[in-house]
Amino acid sequence: MNRRDFLRTAAVAPLVSFVPFNLAHAAARWDRILVLIELQGGNDGLNTVVPYADPKYAEYRPTIKLGRDRILQLDEKLGLNPELAPMMKLWQSKQLAVVNGVGYPDPNLSHFRGIDIWHTATDSNQAATVGWISEVFKHGEAPPADYAADGIVVGRGSVGPLKAPDRRILVLENGGAAAMNEAKRMAAPAMGGGGNAALAHVLQTQQSFKMSSAAVLAKNVDRVDPGATFPAGDFGSQLAMAARLLGGGVQVPVIKATIGGFDTHATQLADQTPLLNQLGAGIAAFSDAMKKHGLWDRVLVMTYSEFGRRPRENGSGGTDHGTAAPHFITGGKVKGGLYGQQPSLTDLEDGQNLKHTTHFRSMYATAAQEWWGIPTPFIKEKALGLIAT
Amino acid sequence: MAQPTAEIRHLLARTGFGMAKPEEIDALSGRPYAEAVERLLDSVSPKPHLTTPDWLNVPLIAQIEANLPKEKRDAMQMERRDDQRELKAWWWAEMLNTPRPFTEHMVLFWHNHFTSAVNKVNRPELMFKQTALFRTYAIGNFEKLVKAAAKDPAMLVYLDTNSNRAGNPNENFARELMELFTLGEGRGYTELDVREAARSFTGWRVVTGNTNAGFKVEGTLHDGGTKKFMGRTGRFDGDDIIDIILEQPQVAEFIVEKLWLNFVNDAPDPADVQKLARQFRDSKYELRPVIASILKSDAFRDPDNRGALVKSPTDLIVGTFRVIGTPPANPSLYPAVGRALGQDLLDPPNVKGWPGGLAWIDTSLLPARNAFMHGVAAGVDVQATGKQTLATQARRDMKNLPVTVIDPAKVKALNAMPKDQLAELILPVSPAGGIAAPAGSGTLGTLLLDPTFQLK
Incomplete structure (x- = not known):
């Protein structure tokens, strides 16, 4: 029995004794929404939140370092990449948390295995098939049955953190036309009336899908004003879709968006710059949109990526797969500021990689415990304490 | 006929890719069931059929x-x-x-x-x-x-x-x-x-x-x-x-359980597993005899057990086109279809592999599977009527497989079969019905869209 199984078994009976009393009886805050943004490919942290004052930074990156004069300073040591300028107003209004050094022990530098670890919240030597959010729903509390879905993926990204056979997940690529089309032509299944468990599962899933789609279709989200101008491109469209869903009143606790292309092994400056530009403009526009819809206090936006990148640039003007990296958490209820230690640039793992200072599961504990008020006995790491009460 | 064809169909569907060609069923029919199982086991060969790249x-x-x-x-x-x-x-x-x-x-x-x-x-x-x-x-x-x-x-x-x-x-x-x-x-x-x-x-x-x-x-x-x-x-x-x-007895139990989940159903019977595991150990881990025992077991042969497993994406794609398809002119198109339905062969999601079973179908994967079958049904209709053009939506649904992967001659032969016989060939159990078949799709197309087609 591994650690997680033990905790699951233990969690069945004396659940109350595992959680603080103030959480034990409180209902989950299902009026609150988590918006996840996956930075696909492994975003380079050192050129995102730049340790501009550390001489090692310039030394490690002779051709891809960002000039000190261009950095948007957060404090006397760290600053944002200038492409993230639109996010500075969130920083100034103290609603942007920058979580430094996010990673985990024995890091895996494969894209596939790395994202699998992040999606399932397992230790690096464990494999699981259920996503971490679905674990939260399964062992804590599930979203209300009358919600449109347990989660909506906007765009082509994987269902990753929501993966589970029995969860109601809608995938709405390109504005969701294909899924809605499928829902319309899929007849309401004839339920009941014998059949085996497999057939029952097919019909049940079909019915769930139809009900979720109907709940989205009923809100006519196509006609909802997103509430802001989003950057051009696929990522901007995904966030605009998210804004229309929420603005239109679709009830859902999780939305996931994805922006890809961060695997910058070569010509990183040329490749990462436009991506961070879209990320910064997208998050800022989403925040504006949520404010306009009166939802900003009900939204928590969180970025994640399978790994960070190597401190030293390689011979191709890029960086290879690395370990820890900073991530952003923002929302109307977020207490802005710097969280977690910036990893040392001199004390490196095997002389190569950043040592993580914040376990990524602390971010998940923050979302589950602080944001939704759901106890998560399978996460031993502490929440970051960044949600205002 | 010594054996009901439905039982041979079940044997082939579970040991192949979710369904079987009429000629494959014919070839194994008309002999005692145990003999059919042995013939099937004899067919296994270390040599692939196609020449290698x-x-x-x-x-x-x-x-x-x-x-x-x-x-x-x-x-x-x-x-x-x-x-x-x-x-x-x-x-x-x-x-x-x-x-x-x-x-x-x-x-x-x-x-x-x-x-x-x-x-x-x-x-x-x-x-x-x-x-x-x-x-x-x-x-x-x-x-x-x-x-x-x-x-x-x-x-x-x-x-x-x-x-x-x-x-x-x-x-x-x-x-x-x-x-x-x-x-x-x-x-x-x-x-x-x-x-x-x-x-x-x-x-x-x-x-x-x-x-x-x-x-x-x-x-x-x-x-x-x-x-x-x-x-x-x-x-x-x-x-x-x-x-x-x-030397540990758990090994035989673990492998037998996994074989059971693959061949029989989602609920291995502990007593049967014990018995089979003992056989597996006593034979010094020979797979053929234990697989033979599973395929000849009462549980496997129980008619209530038909349609009790969910088809994998590979079953859905390979099984369907083995029965209604042409030899693929451009096989490089298939991996993307598998990926879209949740099974990118040679790139499993992690070291645990694909979890399989009911997990093949969830609210994010079912629409993709359904859309794919809608595309195939539309393709069947096109090939049956000789129209030779596929609507844009159907092309998208078929994940860009050309309509020519469907063989008009096979479609014609299948649609000419008596309705009941065709249903028994295409589906593992009686149709569940309640489907909205697009106008124009023939009998075959309607069966492909039945919820029970997702099962084997």
């Missing part, structure tokens, strides 16, 4: 060395990407074309058990070699299979044995050997056993160079010291560790 005959095992000039490295990587695509396409084509679908069914079963992924192994020729190993031992001896898989070059790379060395052991393979390949998670081993087993596999290396990929023990990297493993003490190497593991 050219580049497999060229030894190109050399590492992509970091000190090669960048252009050379990039060119090698590009070539590997092409070969990787070609290898995936080749396997889909083999499954679609082979007269021995049971062989490929077992290759896929072992691919999903002793998992490796080409995205990590990065050398498609090694992945081919691994699937060839699964073809050789498809229903052979499990002990030999475990020992061969432990030394298989793709496995050595995938689970990091290749970098496991004395003084700095890597536990990746040792852990999965016990957790996923033999004993099952938490069934009778400790963290100390994992560490000691890892020491025993130190120095196991892929032989590189201009020869066929092979295996060697690098003596200077092997930890020849004394290990304590599962209550035993000795200067164990990897094979000794496997021998000790295979």
